[in-house]
Amino acid sequence: MKIIRITLIGVGVLLVGVISLVAVLLVLHEELSPFDTFFAGSEPAGEHTLSVRYMGNTNLLVTDGVTSLMVDGWFTRPSTLSLLIGEIEPDMDAISDGLARGDVGELAAVIPVHSHFDHAMDAPEVARRTGALLVGSESTANIGRGWGLSEDQIWTVVSGEPLQFGDFTVTLIKSRHFEFPNPAMRAAALNDPVISEPLVPPVAAMDYKMGGAYSIHIEHPLGSILVQGSAGYVTGALDGLRADVVFLGVGGLAAQTEAYQRDYWEQIVRVVHPTRVFPVHWDSLTDPLADEPVMPSLLWSRVLDFQARAGIAYAIDHANEDGLDAALLPMWQNVVLFRETN
Numbered sequence: 001m002k003i004i005r006i007t008l009i010g011v012g013v014l015l016v017g018v019i020s021l022v023a024v025l026l027v028l029h030e031e032l033s034p035f036d037t038f039f040a041g042s043e044p045a046g047e048h049t050l051s052v053r054y055m056g057n058t059n060l061l062v063t064d065g066v067t068s069l070m071v072d073g074w075f076t077r078p079s080t081l082s083l084l085i086g087e088i089e090p091d092m093d094a095i096s097d098g099l100a101r102g103d104v105g106e107l108a109a110v111i112p113v114h115s116h117f118d119h120a121m122d123a124p125e126v127a128r129r130t131g132a133l134l135v136g137s138e139s140t141a142n143i144g145r146g147w148g149l150s151e152d153q154i155w156t157v158v159s160g161e162p163l164q165f166g167d168f169t170v171t172l173i174k175s176r177h178f179e180f181p182n183p184a185m186r187a188a189a190l191n192d193p194v195i196s197e198p199l200v201p202p203v204a205a206m207d208y209k210m211g212g213a214y215s216i217h218i219e220h221p222l223g224s225i226l227v228q229g230s231a232g233y234v235t236g237a238l239d240g241l242r243a244d245v246v247f248l249g250v251g252g253l254a255a256q257t258e259a260y261q262r263d264y265w266e267q268i269v270r271v272v273h274p275t276r277v278f279p280v281h282w283d284s285l286t287d288p289l290a291d292e293p294v295m296p297s298l299l300w301s302r303v304l305d306f307q308a309r310a311g312i313a314y315a316i317d318h319a320n321e322d323g324l325d326a327a328l329l330p331m332w333q334n335v336v337l338f339r340e341t342n
């Protein structure tokens with residue numbers, strides 16, 4: 001009896017210890033301050049400019065003042081607990097706040113980079129409120145259908161087929177998702193990758209299956225853009241393309257091998273010959289959006305290997321080596337990418 005009691009006390013102490021450690025790792029966040037000097041300056045959009053407004057993760061509003069497009073449209077921030085063992089659904093208040101803070105008006109299109117929750121879950125609601133066409137894979141289309149978005153607001157893409165929105169020509173090119181080094185996470189996030197029926201939330205986070213990852217190429221008379229949300233690549237997929245600006249997903253990249261990191265830079269950045277690189281997909285997926293970007297908790301960054309700081313440093317260091325400009329985007333503010341000169 002005595003041995004059983006001592007064992008139970010031991011298990012209890014261990015459990016309390018583990019829970020306390022997880023709580024501390026969730027409360028402590030990585031520091032963003034080493035990168036304070038890397039933020040791009042903001043200025044009003046004005047006429048004859050092409051500008052971007054960043055709203056966390058890979059959520060980007062791209063506008064030329066006449067036509068506006070949004071990548072992802074993701075404002076909900078589920079808790080870590082609900083991601084691991086609960087169910088998630090779009091947070092209608094967070095979407096209202098985000099659209100208001102980002103001064104998001106009418107949109108021509110909302111385009112998730114793939115169908116995981118942290119890109120596509122709010123997109124149908126954003127499309128519904130802004131009149132946008134929801135553009136993406138069949139899986140993204142099924143997220144739209146599950147939300148009740150009408151078919152005439154859903155467009156299922158064919159890789160490489162250009163779409164016209166005002167002066168923007170948008171082409172989604174089939175790419176690859178980031179390959180999680182951890183086999184269990186890789187299996188959970190990437191096996192069985194298709195949402196084959198309308199998805200009606202609340203559902204488990206992993207029910208937002210990947211659905212096919214895309215590089216988004218945006219061409220405009222003032223300049224061209226490449227958005228790579230997830231840090232994956234297909235060798236040769238972007239050969240022959242040009243982009244003046246690359247929004248480069250760096251989440252988890254620092255946990256990859258050096259060879260992978262080198263190939264990622266070569267296949268996504270060097271190949272399109274940009275002059276500017278903005279690292280994206282490095283801030284917290286579980287903390288509410290705030291005035292400034294929120295770094296991930298240590299649980300995400302160190303234990304789950306998201307490695308936000310190392311990801312940002314990767315982009316800055318590689319850009320420096322290639323003589324490119326690298327900067328972080330301020331939250332909610334307008335950054336002018338291109339301006340008509342004459």
Ligand SMILES: [Zn+2]
Nearest residue numbers: 114116177230
């Ligand atoms: Zn993903």
